[in-house]
Amino acid sequence: MNRFDYVRAGTVEEAVQAVASGANARFIAGGTNLVDLMKYNVERPGRLVDITRLPLDRIEERDGALRIGALATNAAVAYDERVKDRYPVLSSAILAGATGQLRNAATTGGNLLQRTRCYYFYDEGTPCNKRLPGSGCGAIGGVNRIHAIFGTSDKCIATHPSDMCVALAALEATVRVTGPSGERTIPLAEFHRLPGDEPERDTTLSADEIVLSVDLPAEGFAGHYTYLKLRDRLSYAFALVSVAAVMELDGQTIKAARFALGGVAHKPWRNPEAEGLLLGKPATRETFAAAADRVVSEATPHSENGFKVELARRAIVRALEQAAAGTPQSQTDKRIA
Amino acid sequence: MLIESGSPIAADTKVEIGLTINGEARRLQVAPWTTLLDLLREQLDLTGTKKGCDHGQCGACTVLVNGTRVNSCLALAVMKDGAEITTVEGLAKLSGGNGLHPLQEAFVEHDAFQCGYCTPGQLCSAAGVLAEGHARTRDEIREAMSGNICRCGAYTNIVDAIEDVIQSGAQG
Ligand SMILES: Cc1cc2nc3c(=O)[nH]c(=O)nc-3n(C[C@H](O)[C@H](O)[C@H](O)COP(=O)(O)OP(=O)(O)OC[C@H]3O[C@@H](n4cnc5c(N)ncnc54)[C@H](O)[C@@H]3O)c2cc1C
Ligand code: SF4
Ligand code: FES
Ligand code: FES
Numbered sequence: 001m002n003r004f005d006y007v008r009a010g011t012v013e014e015a016v017q018a019v020a021s022g023a024n025a026r027f028i029a030g031g032t033n034l035v036d037l038m039k040y041n042v043e044r045p046g047r048l049v050d051i052t053r054l055p056l057d058r059i060e061e062r063d064g065a066l067r068i069g070a071l072a073t074n075a076a077v078a079y080d081e082r083v084k085d086r087y088p089v090l091s092s093a094i095l096a097g098a099t100g101q102l103r104n105a106a107t108t109g110g111n112l113l114q115r116t117r118c119y120y121f122y123d124e125g126t127p128c129n130k131r132l133p134g135s136g137c138g139a140i141g142g143v144n145r146i147h148a149i150f151g152t153s154d155k156c157i158a159t160h161p162s163d164m165c166v167a168l169a170a171l172e173a174t175v176r177v178t179g180p181s182g183e184r185t186i187p188l189a190e191f192h193r194l195p196g197d198e199p200e201r202d203t204t205l206s207a208d209e210i211v212l213s214v215d216l217p218a219e220g221f222a223g224h225y226t227y228l229k230l231r232d233r234l235s236y237a238f239a240l241v242s243v244a245a246v247m248e249l250d251g252q253t254i255k256a257a258r259f260a261l262g263g264v265a266h267k268p269w270r271n272p273e274a275e276g277l278l279l280g281k282p283a284t285r286e287t288f289a290a291a292a293d294r295v296v297s298e299a300t301p302h303s304e305n306g307f308k309v310e311l312a313r314r315a316i317v318r319a320l321e322q323a324a325a326g327t328p329q330s331q332t333d334k335r336i337a
Numbered sequence: 338m339l340i341e342s343g344s345p346i347a348a349d350t351k352v353e354i355g356l357t358i359n360g361e362a363r364r365l366q367v368a369p370w371t372t373l374l375d376l377l378r379e380q381l382d383l384t385g386t387k388k389g390c391d392h393g394q395c396g397a398c399t400v401l402v403n404g405t406r407v408n409s410c411l412a413l414a415v416m417k418d419g420a421e422i423t424t425v426e427g428l429a430k431l432s433g434g435n436g437l438h439p440l441q442e443a444f445v446e447h448d449a450f451q452c453g454y455c456t457p458g459q460l461c462s463a464a465g466v467l468a469e470g471h472a473r474t475r476d477e478i479r480e481a482m483s484g485n486i487c488r489c490g491a492y493t494n495i496v497d498a499i500e501d502v503i504q505s506g507a508q509g
Binding site: 001002003004005006007008009010011014017018028030031032035036038039046047048050052053075079098099100101102104105235236331332333 | 340341342343344345346347348349352369370372391392393396399405406407408411412413415416462465466469471474476477479480481482483484
């Protein structure tokens, strides 16, 4: 691990100031991603600003909705009674990720900002435009079984690995941040970005901005939801494809529906046109298949991840069926209902 | 050097932190990049806690921080200033009795290890699972313990042991 200055922030202002002073300074919260990457020399911050003593760990009611502090741990959020009752898709997605130990340490802000699990990104000895801009992309034409099939560029085909963010995308959460130029709110769909020509930038947050909270909207779709995660092992593995689906039904007619995919793009992947195909339609397999077909018609698979296209298509149909039937995927009993 | 909020501590400066480790309050000098795992093993000779992967992928380094299980390989010691740490060496004391912790008893009873390398992490993780209180069924125990890899494959007996302790109502 490289040597770094350490600053313990007592206030948000102190934290922002300490990071703004340059030296490739970074915030650190749970440390489960940053310390890992520092051990691989992928991240080499000159300064770490410890934000864990800031009063940002609360989960609070706000205008009939919930505000989740950036330092609320993944475990605290997943097991919060209000989240379980009103936003069960979020609880489910978090519990589908990582492990008990990691979720106890990992924070909401850190989860949003966790970096890709692309093997080349982790391996200093290989080219990677995200780690070292201009060095090339090892995954294009290389080992890319876990990589993206949507929204890729000729510079990078990495995925964002979070489960939590996929549920937040379906819920249309917003991210409240602050920095030297003041506070702003970023819709989740605009928080993560596509790689384009700047794969080194994962998000639209600037380096000196701190995440304060994730704000959930009032509607949590507690009646019809699911988080379906498909991976190489039944637990403790990142998604190859995951789907967070939420729905509101009027009898058997779909009144509202949204779904987001994980493991397939540089950000949680939504397709508004495909979601539009569900509105006003009967909640049947045919309806769901039409939406799924629309999504995968835009897929651009690479040499080893073509299987993800069919996997995604089927996962979307199954997730929408689970949501419509009110039988969400269990994260304990791994059988796919 | 003592930590003052907002003032940078220069790289290569050792900082003074306080930790209560297995019930004993200690003042320690640590370099900022020292992980909790390396502090325990290298500086304090508490080698019960194991280093498997050093990257959060195996659970061998699991300890309790303020009663909560975490991977000590991904925690910087300096950030845990003021915390109470329980390692496998302190587990028996945690249960209040003179003998072993009920989980340790159950691991022996159920033959829940072979080489033993993963066992300290399994025990601390299981103690965390008991405290969390979200796992009762075998499926739930298995899922809750999925962050602890056992290369010897003692999983079935590990689940038996934990299930036994949960059913007996013994507390962590
Ligand atoms: C073995 C393993 C398996 C995993 N499996 C999964 C999985 O299946 N699914 C999944 O979703 N995740 C998984 N994870 C990732 C885990 O969820 C993340 O590591 C975790 O959420 C990061 O949170 P943290 O608080 O530890 O972040 P840190 O490591 O502290 O920080 C991560 C990044 O976020 C920045 N940051 C943190 N907080 C803020 C803030 N408030 N404002 C601005 N920037 C901030 C830091 O500067 C850093 O760049 C896994 C991790 C490991 C090690
Ligand atoms: S896919 Fe992105 S992260 Fe992976 S090697 Fe290519 S540029 Fe790097
Ligand atoms: S050594 Fe910490 S998880 Fe493997
Ligand atoms: S007993 Fe050998 S690794 Fe678990």
